[in-house]
Amino acid sequence: MAAPPGTTPRKFLGLMSLPERNFVADALRTETVGGVLLLIAAVAALIWANALPHSYETVSHYHFGPAALGLDLSVEHWAADGLLAIFFFVAGIELKRELVAGDLRDPKAAVLPVAAAVCGMAVPAVVYVLTNVSGGGSLEGWAVPTATDIAFALAVLAVIGTSLPSALRAFLLTLAVVDDLFAILIIAVFFTSSINLAALGGSLLGLGLFWLLLRKEVRGWYVYVPLALVIWALMYNSGIHATIAGVAMGLMLRCHQREGEEHSPGEHIEHLVRPVSAGLAVPLFALFSAGVVVSGGAIHDVFTRPETLGVVLGLVVGKAVGIFGGTWLTARFTRASLSDDLEWADVVAVSTLAGIGFTVSLLIGELAYEGNAILTEETKAAVLIGSFIAAVLATALLKIRNSKYRSLCEAEERDDDLDGIPDIYEKDKPAYHLRMAAIYERKAAEHRRLGEVAGGASEGDDGPA
Structure with a gap:
């Protein structure tokens, strides 16, 4: 579909604004470190559960509270319902920031990641349903393959050493934020069986007080942390998954800067809490959720049972087809064109990488098959296997273009005038060209001087000879 005469097609996945690029870089740096810890925790859980299964079960099911x-919850439930509330609190802040200051603020820019995320969740669900309808399986786990784990995806990038351009990383991050939003809605709507209205009412009153204190600009962690714990406890007892409380509180924080502020309150709190989420909460959840006994028979069951096969196909095939298809269709019908530096193969690779569904997929698997221990364990194995296959495929696709990614990243980072601002953001400014001309002139003069010195030395050496 061609653009109307006299108009320039809108580019997507192009160069980001410098402030947005810096924010994304900081966020991804923390997520990458957290992702590596998540990967370590998952491997530790598998080793522990297979080497000392009785010990793993004893610790996971130990109750306290x-x-x-x-x-009075088990360690496994404290990790899933308690620690993941911190993860979703950060997700709520990320979503709020994207809505008021990021890509989701502009409807034209937001339509692409939103459409990609929606298709990237709908297609895996359809793949799961078709697999189970044709195989006579249960449809309860349709939501398991719908979620993307951004931290795990970035950990894979860190391990394989692929330097994705900032635009592709930002697309992956924004996609994950929207993905988290829909995952939260799925948990709230489809996995709430009964509601305790008194506890829910108390939680809502607590959230109202939380919002009022924020509006009055009351400061002090000693006010908000105890209140947040009360809100979380009431939400847990209401029957609605307790992580919803974390999202709600994250969405209430102000994420736009006022005059004289270097950072908004939301950005400041996210900066403080994100390391706790990525470095402690999510890895501990993985440690007590990813411990499944792996054997030849268990792997065989994953690929022969429709429920688990649907999860694997949903993550590996559904995610890639959904995200790429949603992106391509949106670009075509909005008359947007891909950045000149990238190819559609790059979008395919990132879409495949998004098939790594770990944290939220494991959580939904536990909720979907609550009371069925065997199917819960098999679903966890399916999530691990599907995520592993997606990671391997994405690694192969990304390695093909790795040299191109390195050159793009080097161009983004280049700062010849050493002013702290990448040159790519200054190339259209006259002052930049004057500075670069002066730098090149100094370098040329230095080369001439060195050449004259070398020439004089050569002449002096030749004379006596």
């Missing part, structure tokens, strides 16, 4: 408050 105030029973009178309905919080």
